[in-house]
């Protein structure tokens with residue numbers, strides 16, 4: 001069932017406000033280590049997760065808070081995990097860049113560029129063998145398309161006819177380098193190179209993303225193939241929490257804010273809808289953040305738990 005734009009907007013706003021809250025938490029010293037925010041890219045996880053099966057395995061990059069939240073992880077658990085608390089997610093062991101939620105079939109983030117793709121391919125082979133109709137989706141950035149293991153996985157997914165969706169979030173930059181200065185051909189061109197179906201979509205429109213991912217999923221299963229989706233979007237925060245973004249041309253951020261998924265949805269919804277959804281999400285996230293700050297740090301006695309198998 002397709003979600004309404006108002007439902008998508010609510011989901012996207014939850015991701016945006018969680019990440020804005022985390023930015024405040026960072027400046028207050030509540031977060032150790034760096035974080036990679038997906039501000040501006042919310043329509044991609046929200047649109048995709050609205051049409052995937054709840055048990056389709058998901059893998060994201062270090063920029064994966066949106067995927068976890070769209071897959072049903074609660075803001076309190078996610079924010080507590082990022083703050084290194086003894087959260088219900090990973091007990092503060094994963095932090096921002098490595099969190100996972102196996103019960104939500106979110107196999108987690110990965111900080112090594114492109115490394116989620118061969119992991120997803122392994123999951124996809126397992127799903128194919130189980131024959132239960134699950135299709136894994138792995139999300140990467142456009143810069144990751146230049147990693148060797150991504151190409152090896154695409155080749156293998158094509159030759160072995162493995163149903164899987166490779167979502168490329170083209171956000172205009174790979175770290176601090178503009179995509180066009182780094183990559184010879186667009187991500188979508190690699191679909192033809194590996195003889196697999198490929199689709200481009202408007203990554204700032206959750207409804208466009210949902211319909212493209214639904215089509216990709218259907219084709220992946222019907223034709224037993226890996227499918228590439230390139231979603232065009234823009235990152236509106238720094239690459240990571242310490243990025244001063246001196247590489248951006250003047251006026252770029254302002255312009256991209258005006259066409260971000262939230263601004264676009266707000267133009268299409270009524271003022272009443274926007275006001276009502278915003279008020280409810282603002283108070284929801286404030287409540288979740290307050291609850292997250294109440295969760296204690298993990299106890300030092302448990303430092304070696306989960307390190308060795310018994």
Ligand SMILES: Cc1ncc(C[n+]2csc(CCOP(=O)(O)OP(=O)(O)O)c2C)c(N)n1
Pocket residue numbers: 061063111112113140141142143144145171173174175239
């Ligand atoms: C194998 C590897 N090489 C280099 C890095 C350092 N690094 C971290 S993010 C990044 C750029 C990735 O860009 P992209 O794939 O477009 O994703 P985005 O950060 O834009 O979401 C690089 C080179 C890394 N983490 N892993």
